[in-house]
Amino acid sequence: MSKKIGDVILDVENISLRFGGVKALTDISFNVREHEIRAIIGPNGAGKSSMLNCINGVYTPQEGKITFRGKTFSHMNSRQVAEMGVARTFQNLALFKGMSVIDNIMTGRNLKMKTNLFQQAIRWGAAEREESAHREFVEHIIDFLEIQAFRKTPVGRLPYGLQKRVDLGRALAMEPQVLLLDEPMAGMNVEEKQDMCRFILDVNDEFGTTIVLIEHDMGVVMDISDRVVVLDYGKKIGDGAPDEVRANEDVISAYLGTSH
Amino acid sequence: QAKEQFFPVLVYRTGAYAPNGVPWANGHVDYLKLVNAKGGINGVKVSFEECETGYATDKGVECYERLKGKGATVFQPLSTGITFALTEKAPADKIPLITAGYGRSESADGNVFKWNFPLLGTYWTAADILVGQLAKREGGWDKLKGKKIALVYHDSPYGKEPIPLLQERSKMHGFDVQLLPVTHPGVEQKATWLQVRQSRPDYILLWGWGVMNSAALKEAVATGYPRDKMYGVWWAGAEPDVKDVGEGAKGYNAITMQHGAEPNSKVAQDILATLHAKGQGTGPKEEVGSVLYMRGLVHAMLAVEGVKRAQERFGKGKVMTGEQVRWGLENLALDQKKLDALGFAGVLRPVSTSCADHMGGSWARMHQWDGKAWKFTSDWLQADEALIKPMVKQAADKYAAEKKLSRRDAADCGS
Amino acid sequence: MFYRENGQFKTSYRSDQQIFPILQDRWAIGLLVAFAAIGVPLLASEYLFRAVLIPFLILSLAAIGLNILVGYCGQISLGTGGFMAVGAYAAYNFLIRVDGMPMLGAIILGGVCTTVVGVLFGIPSLRIKGLYLAVATLAAQFFTDWAFLRIKWFTNDSASGSVSVSELSFFGLVIDSPVSKYLFCLAFVVVCAWFAKNLVRSHIGREWMAMRDMDVAAAVIGIRPVYAKLTAFAVSSFFVGMAGALWGFVHLGSWEPAAFNINRSFDLLFMVIIGGLGSIMGSFFGAAFIVILPIILDNLTVAVGLSTATASHLTYMIFGALIIFFLIVEPHGLARLWSTAKEKLRLWPFPH
Amino acid sequence: MSTPNILLNVNGIEVIYNHVILVLKGVSLQVPEGQVVALLGGNGAGKTTTLRAVSNLLAGERGDVTKGSIELRGERIEKLSTSDMVARGVVQVMEGRHCFAHLTIEENLMTGAYTRTDGKAAVAQTLEKVYNYFPRLKTRRTSQAAYTSGGEQQMCAIGRALMANPKMVLLDEPSMGLAPQIVEEVFEIVKDLNTKEKVTFLLAEQNTNIALRYADYGYILENGRIVMDGAAKDLRENEDVKEFYLGMGGGDRKSFKDVKSYKRRKRWLA
Amino acid sequence: MGFFLETLFGGLMAGMLYSLIALGFVLIYKASGVFNFAQGAMVLFAALAMARFAEWVPGWIGVDNKVVVNLIAFGLAMACMIALAWVIERFVLGKLVNQEGIALLMATLGITYFLDGFGQTVFGSDIYKIDVGMPKDPIFLMESTFQGGILIGQEDLIAAGIAAALVVVLAIFFQKTATGRALRAVADDHQAAQSIGIPLNRIWVIVWSVAGFAALVAGIIWGSKLGVQFSLSQVALKALPVVILGGLTSVPGAIIGGLIIGVGEKLSEVYIGPMLGGGIEIWFAYVMALGFLLFRPQGLFGEKIIDRV
């Protein structure tokens, strides 16, 4: 099935981010088109995660601006970004450890839940209906990610790989337009990576969700992404289709090494 | 039930106030043992049980409920906070409360506070006598004009009790009252004493409890405030308050609740002979006769005498109920002869209560710490009834109004 | 009877979202409440009511409130005693100053006032976290201790600063006997516990837990820290405030600020942690543990014939040791211990 | 070649978390001295748990070894503490980095040498060695660990373990979050230490491909049981392993784009 | 002016005394991530041990020389504190490795209860004296400049000196030595520290012993000021705002925090107190700490609280 890649939905222009003396990002620009899978790669400490953090308002870049669906901002708080339909997963798991899988994913629906405190306290009528409706949606995600068996387990007790799935589930629950994934496949074996790729492709296909993906597994990146940005020491050293990037000398020397 | 009159003993032998609570408890218990050793109350044996309150209100309430169930007929809460809470409960349970030398001052009005007995004196009488002493030292009430008296007090209902009276007196005689609260537990009083150094009051009244007293005296030493210008209430005038200040506290004065340290009194000697000699004493021998020990003992005696008086009316040799004990306490008539017979010669003055007067007398003396022991420095003193009576009545009326109570009528008084 | 969930299939999310999804649990709780409402009044003695059951119920309510803040939202508070005092004094003022104010109304309004104060003291939590916040909440404790002693208006100008209430009534029923007091508290607490349970399993509850577990991630999925934290402070204070009012009105009848001193705050924290952070049921366990254990120990040690002093020192030691013991056995509290036991029972007799 | 000494012998261990959750159901494995042994298996198979059991880090997770025995050079070690294990030369690199957040990278590395008694100079030498292995760490040496990137933290964790001059390293998912050439480097380091300094490795790895390339022997763990074991090169040729762990069912590597899930999955939007 | 200066000095001295107790908190927190509410109880316990041993020792060994007796008592009290540290590690902390901060905090409250009961059982619950020859008399400065001069307690001065010395030593220990580094590592992550072979049990015994030493010093100074009695454990409450203001993880912060709190609370009580009816210093100290925290949530010198995704 062919994807209809659309217009630019997210445009990052001249972003620079510093922490004291550390230049995490220097003058980075790139864009993301609707429905595409956009990969960001680069060596450790290149600034990939920082880039995502800038996009969804966790960090405030010193320079540059970000345009999302025609709206330009240099800083927004995380909630505003979330309201605009951007969700993300985290590199170092940021799940709610004490909560069950269901509850974790349900938090992803929070923006969509409207009942007030009093209705919730009484939990009759509206609150109950709302809860059930969202629960149903969440159960679909759980089925989809195949974590049914763990739905009531506190996530802290799950093995790492499953936690990654729950993280994805929580992001999916937001029904995002843009999904930022930070190394979703770290710590998985090939079979599991295949599954994960399947999930990502499915989301992308069927919802048309735009995906920004950070990943170190070149096999995955090359196979599923439409375009790739390469960062190194906070600078952009390559941008283009996977094959172009793979052929780029800078990228080879900085990141891929000779073995690939 | 066996023929025993049960006395609950609410004590605190642990925690912040243990150094003060322990001798009190020992004296109290020793006296009850002494009563038994002498054959009980007209043949009725005395039984008792201690309950540790730790000076905490909720534990006090628990103790009260527990010991009430065991047949208690009179309680002595030994804490202002517990007194307040029990004041609400006692009428329903028909158990009288003795709060000798503490509790709410207005509860001296038996017409409103039917079940409370602040025997021997309240904080208002204490404050009044103390101010009187200052007047005397200055050479008359009129000499107090323009003087400055600081009240260094425990920041709690206990510490605040004397304030209305002091303010009343200051209006009458034109002296200044400076209020210096010290937050519980009072281990750090530098700010207070800086203020003392700044305003240099002529006298300091110390209304502390526990460590606060000795800390205050030490700060007085450190700031050079003359100890002989400091006057403590009777809860700030015992051995634990000065013991480890030692020489530093020399000259410090305090009012007594009639008795002071009375190791030579007959009752103390009795206890030594009857109990301690046989190894049945409660605390260490040396403690017998110390100020707080004597206080515990006197308190026990009051309760026992209440029962004894009740027996006179309801039947000698019988176990009294709470209501009967209440009557006994309300009709106490401890004249000097009776007191002397009990071994309190020179320790106490007569106590006689009535329906209207639940205090039964407000005698007090002054004593002074000479560096090693407390020594009496005055003869018997008394508060000015004319001043205090109306204040008590007014406060009691306010309480009654709040509670929607009416004053007791003559019939009720007679019952 | 076997404790099994085999064969109980949930056919709707609604039924899976019940408070107690397992049938046996529902029965057990139903029976327990029924017993508490009918059986206990027939069996218990006055002492049990006044010294054990009533304080237990009221403190359970306060513990639920605190648990919402600490266990669910992760904001440690050492100022709970102070908030209880606010509830008690506010309710007192409503009762005496507003003509015809019913007791129930005063108690609820006391809770409302506490909510306001709680939110005020909660504002620093937006910036200060963890133990720093915990210590900082002592400001609330000491400030209220001071305010209710110093500001005469709160105590209706009582000379000593202590206040009292009398003639409690509830829709015309006079509440003075131990049984009626107990039933009143029971009803109050059951209703509040039900509200609390509903809240913590709704989306607001999940917001609180999300703040507790990982606040940055929570912000990224669109949870507003300000709203989540302040609602937790508000709801928590509301319950705590009402518990304070009940403590003053029903349990003590007359009180001074010392009735709500810092030890009360610590006790409540104990209850919440021993009972189980993030568990409504645990709040009850914790309250029972902290209220009843010292009483039992006191009685035991005295019964053994130790002197009061030794007995109470021993009580302290055993109490401290037991707290440590339970923390070691199960740092997540009695509630977790209970659910582990249930899990074992479910698997019994085949382990694992 | 004579069979090498068995350094570590895990014998039918069972591990239970929290008194109820049975995770390992009788795992046995041997690690011969001077070899690299890989422990493979999917998420939740129990790899981490096995390593924790060996290094005695279970207690902090409320886990218990309830059956079986673990021997190091013939000595039972279940009762020892983790620091005893380190003293015997066995160090674990924990999954998920676990750097000391407030310490700088260099301080992190230095704490790794806490148990060393061979003097400052030797420690400095090892530090230099670690910096040589991971030049990236040298540039970030003064940053607090919490503020370094995920990969840098991973390097820090590995480097820290090496600072102890271990005889045996338990590596838990060393490749996670590392850029490909660093992964390669890490395994080169493993090989280097293994051949030059005779360090024994037991590594839990998801990246089966690379693990089997560098390991001498492999165990495959599923659901708390060892389901297969064998020399690394044999495993690499095994058809099942190829299909499930190397993603090469039917010969060639399949594109991630094309893998159809063979497990029938319900479409979540249906 | 003279009075202002005197208040200021008074505040500084009081602050140093708080620092002494705050130090115990910081030590333990920095080295094990445990917020030790039992610090107050430890101060009391140490002081009780010191006071009672000083009372008993002459009877045991027949020596009456004050210096000798005090030294022996000090040694014995220190031995008690080390034993206590060992017991705490063995039976409490050792079993709570890797648990959340709040569980550890509660455990220390459990220790508080235990210690309170135990201390009073063994050593009694009366008031006892510690006499290490601290001068009690005030000295007056600048009597020529200000009427009445500026009063300073000699005892306070000595205490302040001791506190300052302790702080310097401990600060160096933490920043400059390998053990200090290991301690900080333990505070960050128990499990990781274990994994690289830091022997938690030994470390904890050491740290709690050092904290016990700090408690003993504090206990002696406060005890000779106040008399040794139960209320001594309450001074910990006065040290808490100091700890958070200075930063839970900073040894020098304990001193600076102490000075700020000390001065702030005395000035407020003396100058603002009378307007509000007095007794404000305790909550004022907390409010002041709160105010500072709003600007620096980790306290003035504390390590930044890290939350990173």
Ligand SMILES: Nc1ncnc2c1ncn2[C@@H]1O[C@H](COP(=O)(O)OP(=O)(O)OP(=O)(O)O)[C@@H](O)[C@H]1O
């Ligand atoms: N602390 C814990 N408490 C309870 N259960 C746990 C705990 N740690 C792990 N488990 C359970 O033990 C099982 C094995 O987990 P383990 O972490 O050993 O897997 P793993 O093979 O390392 O997986 P991964 O590759 O994802 O890291 C999992 O089902 C997990 O849920």
Ligand SMILES: Nc1ncnc2c1ncn2[C@@H]1O[C@H](COP(=O)(O)OP(=O)(O)OP(=O)(O)O)[C@@H](O)[C@H]1O
């Ligand atoms: N909050 C921060 N404070 C200080 N430095 C930071 C902060 N966040 C990131 N950095 C630094 O910025 C650089 C980029 O970090 P980032 O996490 O974006 O790398 P990355 O590309 O995601 O690397 P990896 O692949 O290892 O995850 C790193 O050197 C890191 O140390």
Ligand SMILES: [Mg+2]
């Ligand atoms: Mg990253």
Ligand SMILES: [Mg+2]
């Ligand atoms: Mg693992």
